[in-house]
Amino acid sequence: MFAKLRWAAAALGLVLWTTTAFAQDVTKIRFSLDWKLQGIHAWFLWAQEKGYFAQEKLDVTIDQGEGSAGAVTRVMTGAYDAAFGDANAVIQSAALKPGEAPLIVYMMYSRAPFALLTKATSSIKTIKDLEGKKLGAPAAGATVKMLPLMAKKNGIDYSKISLLSVAPNLQEQLLLQDQVEAIAIFTATSYMNLVALNLDPDKDFRWIYYADAGADLYSNCIIVSQKLVKEKPEAVKGLVRAINRSIREVIENPDAAIDILVKREPLVKRDIEKRRLIYVYKTLMDTPEARQIGMGDVVDARIDESSAMIKEAFELPRAPKFDEVFGRSFLPPKADRMMPVLSN
Numbered sequence: 001m002f003a004k005l006r007w008a009a010a011a012l013g014l015v016l017w018t019t020t021a022f023a024q025d026v027t028k029i030r031f032s033l034d035w036k037l038q039g040i041h042a043w044f045l046w047a048q049e050k051g052y053f054a055q056e057k058l059d060v061t062i063d064q065g066e067g068s069a070g071a072v073t074r075v076m077t078g079a080y081d082a083a084f085g086d087a088n089a090v091i092q093s094a095a096l097k098p099g100e101a102p103l104i105v106y107m108m109y110s111r112a113p114f115a116l117l118t119k120a121t122s123s124i125k126t127i128k129d130l131e132g133k134k135l136g137a138p139a140a141g142a143t144v145k146m147l148p149l150m151a152k153k154n155g156i157d158y159s160k161i162s163l164l165s166v167a168p169n170l171q172e173q174l175l176l177q178d179q180v181e182a183i184a185i186f187t188a189t190s191y192m193n194l195v196a197l198n199l200d201p202d203k204d205f206r207w208i209y210y211a212d213a214g215a216d217l218y219s220n221c222i223i224v225s226q227k228l229v230k231e232k233p234e235a236v237k238g239l240v241r242a243i244n245r246s247i248r249e250v251i252e253n254p255d256a257a258i259d260i261l262v263k264r265e266p267l268v269k270r271d272i273e274k275r276r277l278i279y280v281y282k283t284l285m286d287t288p289e290a291r292q293i294g295m296g297d298v299v300d301a302r303i304d305e306s307s308a309m310i311k312e313a314f315e316l317p318r319a320p321k322f323d324e325v326f327g328r329s330f331l332p333p334k335a336d337r338m339m340p341v342l343s344n
Contacts, residue, residue, distance in 0.1 A: 027235040032083040034068035039273030042257035047246040056238030094320035102223035109219035114210040136180035143184040149313040153214035294337030
């Protein structure tokens with residue numbers, strides 16, 4: 001009897017020790033999105049739902065955000081360990097506080113969503129046509145912040161552009177009502193706003209990308225805190241692996257991915273969010289560059305060029321170099337990052 005009790009106690013102790021050791025081995029990560037839950041966040045929810053984070057010994061909590069630049073601030077302050085944030089905001093932070101800014105470990109938007117939007121019937125056909133026109137944009141928006149640089153690059157007298165500060169949720173309505181002649185927008189947002197208004201974004205409107213007018217910038221990416229990089233590098237690799245795996249599977253199964261989104265956020269419109277996911281993937285993620293070097297990676301010289309442009313646009317004291325803002329060592333092998341191409 002005593003032998004059996006000793007055996008049972010030993011077995012219980014082993015279970016408790018194993019459970020405790022496993023719990024200690026799991027890394028908790030607080031992850032911030034850039035905005036409210038949308039189709040473009042399906043990959044993160046997929047990784048959570050399918051257990052890919054757990055397989056990497058990660059306990060990831062995903063919270064909604066209040067802006068892609070704000071996501072960078074959340075990580076810098078220590079409120080979050082990682083985020084889906086703006087690469088250009090990371091560059092700004094690195095310029096002002098070297099060694100404190102988050103590190104980019106996976107580039108998702110290799111083409112920035114910065115653009116000018118006008119009606120197809122408008123006389124504004126290129127960025128050079130902005131002189132003498134009224135432009136609407138949120139005062140603190142990244143798109144309008146880059147406008148002086150765009151004007152300089154294209155020989156435009158910036159003082160001749162009439163700027164009207166508008167609320168982000170009113171931009172498209174003001175354009176439709178002809179209160180402004182163009183708006184400075186994020187394509188991923190405005191495109192679907194127009195779809196929701198039963199308008200044809202491709203036929204009824206003209207899109208002038210900053211990337212086609214001299215500002216070929218990167219945009220949203222996975223960023224992690226310097227603390228996580230230094231203390232848990234394997235956890236960072238695991239986080240990136242899980243997300244990279246999920247991107248491929250979401251693109252192969254968009255309907256199933258939207259099912260997961262709707263389960264998490266029942267008020268979203270399924271058809272709108274599926275179309276947003278596919279639109280963003282095709283226009284911002286599945287670029288010629290990504291097809292060549294693999295999703296998640298960047299071109300070193302392009303980061304340096306972006307840094308120089310950001311320094312000029314925001315009058316920063318310095319332009320951070322590539323290795324200050326991007327950590328390539330956390331990427332999965334290139335073969336694992338070659339993503340499917342959507343034909344329609």
